[in-house]
Amino acid sequence: MTTLSGFYPGVLRIELRRVLRNRRTLAFTLIMPGVFFLIFGLPQGGQSLDNGRPVTAYVMISLAVYAAMVATTSAGGAVATERALGWSRQLRLTPLRPAAYVATKLVTAMSLGLLAVVVEFLVGAAAGVRIPAYVWLLAGLAAWVGSLVFAAFGLFIGYLVPAENVMQFIGPILAVLAMFGGLFVPVEVLPDVLQQVAKFTPVYGMGVLARAPLTGEGVSLAAVANLVAWTLVFGVGAARLFRRDTARV
Amino acid sequence: MTSTPPAVELDGLTKSFGAVTAVDGLSLRVQPGEVVAFLGPNGAGKTTTIDMLLGLARPDAGTVRVLGGTPDDAVARGRVAAVLQTGGLLKDLTVGETVQMTAHFYRHTRPVAEVLERAGITNIADRVVGRCSGGQQQRLRFALALLPDPDLMVLDEPTTGMDVEGRRDFWQSLRRDARGGRTIIFATHYLDEADAYADRIVLVRQGRIVADGTTAEIKNLAAGRTVRATLPGADQAALAALPGVDTVEVRGDSVLVRTADSDGIARHLLTRTAARDVEITSRNLEDAFLALTTEQTGA
DSSP states (O other), X not given: OOOTTTOOHHHHHHHHHHHHHXXXXXXXXXXXXXHHIIIIIGGGTTOBOTTSOBHHHHHHHHHHHHHHHHHHHHHHHHHHHHHHHTHHHHHTTSXXXXXXXXXXXXXXHHHHHHHHHHHHHHHHHHTTOOOOHHHHHHHHHHHHHHTHHHHHHHHHHHHHOOOTTHHHHHHHHHHHHHHHTTSSSOGGXXXXXXXXXXXXXXXXXXXXXXXXXXXXXXXXXXXXXXXXXXXXXXXXXXXXXXXXXXXXX | OOSOOOSEEEEEEEEEETTEEEEEEEEEEEOTTOEEEEEOOTTSSHHHHHHHHTTSSOOSEEEEEETTBOHHHHHHTTOEEEEOSSXXXXXXXXHHHHHHHHHTTSSSOOOHHHHHHHTTOGGGTTSBGGGSOHHHHHHHHHHHHHTTOOSEEEEESTTTTOOHHHHHHHHHHHHHHOOTTOEEEEEESXXXXXXXXXXXXXXXXXXXXXXEEEHHHHHHHXXXXXXXXXOTTOOHHHHHXXXXXXXXXXXXXXXXXXXXXXXXXXXXXXXXXXXXEEEXXXXXXXXXXXXXXXXXXXX
């Protein structure tokens, strides 16, 4: 039964259970970012940003963005596996509309992204990060909503390459993008040329937005434009590939 | 509507892939409740025809009607279901989860527990699909096809890759389930399956139907019987000249006569020659299959 443009709560429940059963996903989206924080964030305890807020919070928010982008990419990229296995063909024998299938994948991706952000924040809070409630909320919200770019990216890749092990080669790409987005080290420490390049890479916008509540720096138009542009690029790309995929031959 | 529309109506169906014509002007009508075997060698166009029948592929020419409507319509209403060779399964779901998830996509389904039971996989409901054997996965596909309680069930080579016992079990569950009224179309290249489980056999070769009838009719189409006798020094030419004789073959002391008039040949052999040990056998379906699906050679 299609409700709300084909969103199926029962399917979402099974999808989430399935994702959480995947050790690889758990390791890369929930455990690894938390461990990164303990290794790279905690040693900077006691240091402060220019506005007096803790550096550990800066690291934690950056890693939450990283966790969310890996989570949403892998959930979106699951389409690749399902196409490679022939599941999407099996689905065509059911009344499920392809758009509803993508909607479910998107909701699954965003649910996993939210979980990734929450887990990273819980690790941070447990390790002693103390920031005002509105910063927790706004930073978390920005990290989560920003990861929509990567849910679209995952779907885009998913419809581009039908491969079972798609995450194995997307993983390193995500790491490089995360570096350009200032998630591992602040963009300011990169060489000048790379700093200019970084502004046009897809993680930059969501990184700036997620950290803005903490740093108190204004949100630049460039950062917002970056986020919107990449969401459109991947979203439209995924939609076109999706249409090609479901066309009958 | 005054009468029930046919379960399947294919009219002049044609489909090419590049220079290869996979299906070539195929027309077929299947009435509700029929169990039809789509029999032919690999590459005969069975799968392509089934893809068009289910709306998975678009014909270059011709029309498809399923239960009086379009294939998409029948799929959307859960009136047709299929077990396909290419239909993939998610390896990281359990058998039970796969059925549950699929059940969500339909408006009405049979209970999950019931289809698991009918497909004979209740005992492996908690097993992850990736650890199921090929036969178990095929039963899972069958369970998925049972969910909407379809009026038409299409199966493409459903027992490929199963051992003899698995094949028998599979057909037994299908037969147990074939309640009155459900139309079943299955493609196979196993002759014994077509012979044992279908009411009607449609023989395809090179994208065309070369024969269509009951199992008995198909056997008859390949005409006649074989008369075998022990007859040292048989006069092959004289026997071949008798009325109704198709071919005469001499193997050592034995002679094999293929004929439409087995009684006449037997009578001739016993009364006019020294033949003994006369045997008359009807050609089996395999002979009919070979005769109809291979190129005719010679006169």
